[in-house]
Amino acid sequence: MDIKSLINDAKSLGADYFPMLMRKSAPKFVTESGNAVYGIVAEFSETPKVFSAAKKVRDAGYSKWDVHTPFPIHDMEEAMGIKTTKLPLMAGGAAITGVCIAIVLQWGTSLVLYPTVVQGKPFEAWQPFVPIMFELGILLTAFMCIFGMLALNGLPRFHHPLFSHERFYRVGNDRFFIAIEATDPNFDPIKTKKLLEEAGGTDITLIEDVD
């Protein structure tokens, strides 16, 4: 992953949350009506079919795509080639930040700014600081876990372009879908459609991103 695409990702993530501050870069593909192309969605009727199709899409080198199923499918993350999440590293960073804040906050106030004798304990005693260090570390880690998870998932959001596709609602019942997004560098309206056809998808539809 190069820096340019990283910046692009960050921009589009920012534009999702703060549309008043940032704009998404201009769409690469536009339909005749002038709307941006969200991507191509293909329908599958059985778990094994969608599983093997996911492997094919993975091997074709796509990175911005998703499989939508009515229930969790074991080993799907392997079939999709999803890499381990960055969330643990982010949470670890938050934990260290929390501990550091606690150290500075307590040492700063009780040793430098306003030294006060409490129960005759020495000023430089580290023991009473440990619970605060622990709690603040846990607090920031929990915040990072929740909000980092939401940000990485692109949540919360009011609408998703896939919901404009009538047949997609069967994903809550008995159908499986693979959606490949137009922002993917490998995306090509014709080639991607062909790939999904070869993988056994039916009702392959181009989805517009209507603002």
Added chain:
Amino acid sequence: MTQIAANSPAPDITGLQDADWQARLEKIAADPRMSEENTTIESASVSKIAMGLFGVGVVGLVLTFIGALSINGRHALGAFEVGVFTALAISLGSLFWVLVFHALNASWSITLRRQFENIATIVWFPAVLMIIVALIEITQGGVLLKWLERGGEYNHLLEVKAPYLNAPFFMVRVLVCAVAWILISRTMLSWSRQGDESGDRYLGRKARRLASFGIPVFAFTMTFMAFDFLMSLDYRFFSTMWGVYFFASCALASVSAIAIVATLLRKAGKLDGLVTEEHFHDLGKLMFAFVVFWAYISFSQYFLIWYANIPEEAAWYTNRQQHGWQWLFIVMALGHFALPFLLLIWRNTKRTTMLLCGMGVYLILMVVLDMVWIIRPMVYMNAAGDIDPGLAGIWLDIAGVVGVLGIFGGLVARKISKSPLLPLKDPMLHECLHHKNYV
């Protein structure tokens, strides 16, 4: 309503029919991983290791005995007790895990459970040593346990505590606890072995019932033995956290020991595909959890005593903040918590067999140091005026620990070869064969 005849078998609430069960057993037996060669280990290949460990153990114990004669009986008994309580922590922790696995119907651990059961059954060895220590203490009138000393001047604290801290009741408690541990662990292993032969799926439910009642029994016996032998080394001291503190060492030491045993078995070419990196990952998670748990418990205990500053409690820690023991405090904080915390938090450490085995050895060493931290300073406090071997006497400490743990390890190695390496016909085995961590 139809009347169920009094002696008819209980209806199976799982809905699993005998025919289904037979089909499942056949499917498991047909699995190539369940071959005879993969699931059993010949006693010949184990006896070499066992003999080596016995040799080391006997040398260690002989050296401890020499130390008792040449240096000081107190120091020798202290070193010996460090070994006894590390061995007790390993086997009692294994007993705890066996009970928990049965009570919670855990399926991930089944391919490892026979090793837990094996180590739990060896609890007889530290239990017998514990009885011997108690007998020495009582007949000698208190070697390390000062409250057993007869005569002397009037001591109000001892008078008040006499209903609990007296020799006959002490001996009764030791015997009751030892018998309870040996009975429960042997029953668990024998049912597990019976299942290998008969494939009786109701044994699992029987084991679950015993396990559910066994956990409180384990909790009380473990707590009172920790009180009697470790906390009452200083009869003035008291801590309601003490049982949990010892339990943290139990759970940690046993999981570490299992990681070592499982690695050795995998290196010997056994349990291929049965104990995978997924199982090591779970063992690693438990290790990590109990490293943190130990730190949490021991700090809470220290923190409350430090804050309250009540003389008879605080003395326990002030004694350990001088004469060089403060260095052990720092070693424990960094070595028993910070370092393993940072190492075990990484997924790859938990999933790499050799790394986790290394962590197991290291953490058992840390549990030994924890026992040293509990027992040894009191020996020096109590033995004021006796010969102080100083740092030159450190060979005695090593000999005591190595002696007990060597023989303990030899017994475990011999036990492992005596039955298949996993419960062959466990009701939940089919789940364990596909165990995978999705996180």
